[in-house]
Amino acid sequence: MAESVGDHILRRLREWGVEQVFGYPGDGINGIIAAFGRAGDRPRFIQARHEEMAAFEAVGYAKFSGRVGVCTATSGPGAIHLLNGLYDAKLDHVPVVAIVGQTERSAMGGAYQQEVDLQALFKDVASDYLVEVNVPEQLPNALDRAIRTALTRRAPTALIIPSDLQTEDHTPPAHAFKQVPSSPPGLVAPRLVPDEAEVLRAAEVLNAGQRVAILVGQGARGAAAEVEQVADILGAGVAKALLGKDVLSDDLPFVTGAIGLLGTRPSYELMRDCDTLLIVGSNFPYSQFLPEFGKARAVHIDIDGAMIGMRYPTEVNLVGDARTSLQALLPLLSGPTDRAWREKIEENVARWWRTMERQAMLDAKPVNPMRIVWELSERLPLNAIVAADSGSVANWYARHLRIRGDVRASLSGTLATMGPAVPYAIGAKFAHPDRPAIALTGDGAMQMNGMAELLTVARYAGRWSDPRLVVCVLHNNDLNQVTWELRAMGGAPKFEESQTLPEVSYADFARGVGLEGITVTSPEELGPAWDRALAADRPAVLDVHCDPEVPPIPPHASFEQAESVVQAVLKGDPDAVHLVVQGAKTKLQEMLPGRRT
Structure with a gap:
């Protein structure tokens, strides 16, 4: 029996190590649903009660696994329902791939039932990669690129696949003009190393500080040990953006907790009184909770150059992986001999937790x-x-x-x-x-x-x-x-x-x-x-x-x-x-x- 486009999609997902697809069925994806049956439910189809919930489940899976989350929905209303969950992925930088159905190609443009302009609908939320697959030869390249882009750019991507195409025989791309092949699934994220001269400049700024504050976000999650070492050397306190709440243990006496409207008094005072700020892997947007402009010298580390230095007037920006960047910085750092700043932070944190217990x-x-x-x-x-x-x-x-x-x-x-x-x-x-x-x-x-x-x-x-x-x-x-x-x-x-x-x-x-x-x-x-x-x-x-x-x-x-x-x-x-x-x-x-x- 020939392999259909739907069969090929599931086979390629298995080759990528995808173990489940969160979704809700509908006739716009009948060809893919039938392929799940033939594949022995590999990957598993996880039926949510609503397409928005399927998207959220894919986001939760991706957030807590570090792997790509995959969701699927039918054409028209099903695709529309995915949007809120996909925007959640976009704004929190989470790798999710949406596979959505579309009306049959012969009916497109005919004001047919459940026909929605999905390319216009998904243009913003899946701006990093969005493609409508109209011939079998577009696969597997389109699916591979959707997954690689989601993982590399930590963003939602989307494939639109018309319902009639899903049941056609899969034909791989040929070695021919205007046909595009793909390579076997797999992606190892590179360790981006910051510029050496900029690392030296960053160390000079941090070493000159007497009251150093560190702000970490979710981008610092793989660098918890290095953040702790830097904080110890510099005698710094560490505040956490909301998405970075689980980066460091709250049992560490210098961790001041959340920052911002939902934040703690020690974090507020840390930012108010510091003379130097190190931001690691955070795009915390509320600048009013950071030091007053011009009051603190600042260094920002982030893997994404497009997001760096945009919340505070930073003096040095290091574009690189958080762990690699901090490892490069550590041998160059020398903290203040006076530890009064650190002692004050720890006293404030201990007092705050006692206050929180009394309030509770x-x-x-x-x-x-x-x-x-x-x-x-x-x-x-x-x-x-x-x-x-x-x-x-x-x-x-x-x-x-x-x-x-x-x-x-x-x-x-x-x-x-x-x-x-x-x-x-x-x-x-x-x-x-x-x-x-x-x-x-x-x-x-x-x-x-x-x-x-x-x-x-x-x-x-x-x-x-x-x-x-x-x-x-x-x-x-x-x-x-x-x-x-x-x-x-x-x-x-x-x-x-x-x-x-x-x-x-x-x-x-x-x-x-x-x-x-x-x-x-x-x-x-x-x-x-x-x-x-x-x-x-x-x-x-x-x-x-x-x-x-x-x-x-x-x-x-x-x-x-x-x-x-x-x-x-x-x-x-x-x-x-x-x-x-x-x-x-x-x-x-x-x-x-x-x-x-």
């Missing part, structure tokens, strides 16, 4: 949301993978989750879209079926798409050698982050018609689809509930009823923001008194570090 343990109605993440940190398996959603949960994840051991963690960092935590965790389980995965999500995201994706969890849990996938829902019946943004940025009270969510039991829903379901309605139940979920023999949903009026106050909140919240209260916020009490109690823990209020 404050009474609330019924459970303090900060305590949810704090109690997880106390029990977090050292090989766990944590995915967090957007919303107020991202605040507690950023400030209260302590990274230790080999823990990996991520969220939608730049797009900050709702809904990726559960599909990220599913992707993580296919990347590492022997490791526990934890999704931290709000009830808004859970109602948006997480509940449906619990069906995907239940369906595939038997394939994971470690069955633990814990979905923790911060159940407060409020679209909480937007509620606080209304108050803090606009001085507007909570508008209940847009912000209040319908009541539902997530634990009951979980039990209904065969998962463990645990409900928590008091703080005393929280620790034992985490223990139970992390010891379960199946995936679990932890449904924690928590207080929506615990404010995600930045440690550097401006007077204007505080004034806006007061205005919201005066304008008749529905729970004004409780809001003010919780805010005052929370902020007081920073002001009186020796007491619990």
Whole structure:
């Protein structure tokens, strides 16, 4: 039997080592779906509940494995649904390949059913590589290039394959004019070495500093040991961009934690008071949280020259792999003899963690949301993978989750879209079926798409050698982050018609689809509930009823923001008194570090 184009696509994916494709079927990819059947489900077809979830699962798989994630969808509406997940990949620099169907070639341009101009639709999100395959001879070159480009440029790419082409016999490209062959699958990323003269200049800048700060992002993940050595030599503190949260352990006394709106006071003070800044593998966009322009000399290391030196007026830019660049720098570095700066950083960090614990343990109605993440940190398996959603949960994840051991963690960092935590965790389980995965999500995201994706969890849990996938829902019946943004940025009270969510039991829903379901309605139940979920023999949903009026106050909140919240209260916020009490109690823990209020 002749090999079809669909058969060839799957064979080439197997040759690239692709083990699963996340997707949802439709007649625009019937030829590929039929090929999965003939291939004995190799690679495995992982059926999401929605194409957007398939894309998020591919992103989660790629984030936590370092390999390319692959997703597929039918023409028209299926392809459209992929877009949000693919934009998440684009903005967070994640290698994902989308294989999408298209109407038959004979119908193109005829306003046919489900005909959408997919090249125009994907032109931006897959700008690094997008091609419509119209003859069999275009394969395998098009697929190989899509994968190589995704991996090399850490970006989403897309193949559009008309439905009738998928069932045609595959004909390889000939040694002929205007036919393009390909080479066997495989790609070893090069170690980019920075210019030697620029390394010397960078060392001079860093050695001259008396108060050095380091900012790391996800690009520093492979250079954790080198970052630690540089910080020790220079007596520096290390702040972490949100996507770089898992680069260094939070048990290191000089790691100040997250930076920015979701950041910590030690990170804020580190940037405020430093005289020298080293940025490693980060494109952190909020320059107002970096040192004042002109106050600090700065060096930036990044593998992508297009992204370097664009957030702060840096004096030296090293284009190169983070680990290779730091290894070149290390023999040239000599830190200050006075370690007072480093000692101050470590004191601030230790004081901050004590403050975070006191804030987490404050009474609330019924459970303090900060305590949810704090109690997880106390029990977090050292090989766990944590995915967090957007919303107020991202605040507690950023400030209260302590990274230790080999823990990996991520969220939608730049797009900050709702809904990726559960599909990220599913992707993580296919990347590492022997490791526990934890999704931290709000009830808004859970109602948006997480509940449906619990069906995907239940369906595939038997394939994971470690069955633990814990979905923790911060159940407060409020679209909480937007509620606080209304108050803090606009001085507007909570508008209940847009912000209040319908009541539902997530634990009951979980039990209904065969998962463990645990409900928590008091703080005393929280620790034992985490223990139970992390010891379960199946995936679990932890449904924690928590207080929506615990404010995600930045440690550097401006007077204007505080004034806006007061205005919201005066304008008749529905729970004004409780809001003010919780805010005052929370902020007081920073002001009186020796007491619990």
